[in-house]
Amino acid sequence: MSVSQRSASRLNLLILNFLNRYGSYESDPKWEIRESKVGGLGVFATCDIDVGELVFIDSPVLLGPRCIPDCPLICVSCFRQNNLASCNRGCGLPVCCARCQDASAHQRECKLIRQYRSETLNDISSDLFENLTPIRSLLLHPDDREVVTSLIAHNRDQHGHEVTTLKSLGFQFKEDDEKFMRFVCCVLDANAFEVTLGRENIKSSLRGLYPLGSLANHSCVPNLVHTFNHRHQMVAKAAVFIPKDTELFHSYTRLIWGTTTRLYHLYKTKHFVCKCPRCQDPSEFGTYMSSILCKSCRGIVSPLNPYKSHGKWQCRDCKKVILGREVGELTTLLGAILRDIDQKDFKFMYNFLQGKLKTVVPEYNQVTVELKYKIIWHLGHKQGYTWEELTIDLLEFKESLCKDILLLLEKLRCGQNKIRALLLYELFCCIREKRNRSKATSRNPITNDMDSYIKEAAVIMEHDVGAPEEIINLLEHNKDKIPV
């Protein structure tokens, strides 16, 4: 499709037909594709949408492994991780059983691979596995090909390297196929989502191209929350109340990153400068997530202009001005310590959080927030710190960290997002553990908020294949009791 044909009305028709083909068609959709003020086309609400309400369900037009170094291997048919062996027809892709090996979709890609690379492989090729998704695009039905061709593509040098890797593995593609695959790589880089697989012991995830999902633009104050269900469909719900005619936004970055990091990440990966209300506010809605503390008076130092992180930063209290370079150096140093921390023990994390960090950055600085997040996932989960092993003090410490980050998310106007759901569940587990112990020692129960925490978590994570098992069971067995 040429650029001039890329009109909103054409895209509406294409996407509706696509959803129809894949069984997620709605007779009265709550969305419409229109020209966006932020960039190109976007998706808009055609009616008021309540918080938590379903906005759309989208199917992947293309789904396959992610192209990241050392991506954990999974079966290319069923995406499971167990009993992997190389396909015995010699394509070099991992499959888990004869049924997956004989699945028609795999047979087609296997044949194509053997056609394009004469050498047969007896072992699994992880290079081929990581670069399989563009090969899959050659097998698209012409109608789906038209959908892919209608999506925007990034055209910088960094995109399309997957095809170069495949050629270095001995693939000799027809010219048209190579051109199309390179284009698809550029479309994937502009639009693809990371798709969670959900099984708790699977570390891998997929790369999926969701036509409707990908037409929604980005905001760091998103009004959509999306999850993936067991059929790998994207389920988009309203994270906040969305009035009619409002543009629908996902977040393409992590919500608990500060503005400097988010802007850099969005520019590097998606090549645009976000102008959302959070990015424009030097205080980030009063959270000061990118800020540091003033060396002179311990006041909060924030950028005069968030879009010039290397420009001038000023202390809110003593008004002293410093250069962004100084802030950058401290943030880089703290970031490096944080990255290293996985190997260190809990005591180190605890002392760093309660000690040094408090003297150099404000309480919601992104490094502090990331460290608190790490500690939350350490306590109750890691060896030596399982729920039963935690002291009451540690349970209460974890509880306070969960509440702290939930408050931050509220300040950031995030609504019903996935981090909120996970934190609510962790909070529920803390309080349940405390209650169980107080029962054992016949003291009175401490609190009874726990039911509301798990219920809200369940409402947010409905349709989420990555939800904790207890939430999935709750949704399956107590449907009537949960106000979904």
Ligand SMILES: C[S@@+](CC[C@H](N)C(=O)[O-])C[C@H]1O[C@@H](n2cnc3c(N)ncnc32)[C@H](O)[C@@H]1O
């Ligand atoms: C997944 S696409 C979104 C749909 C796109 N607007 C279109 O017309 O197809 C991502 C691209 O949209 C643009 N975009 C998304 N959010 C944006 C924003 N907040 N500000 C500016 N451009 C944005 C950028 O070009 C980005 O690379």
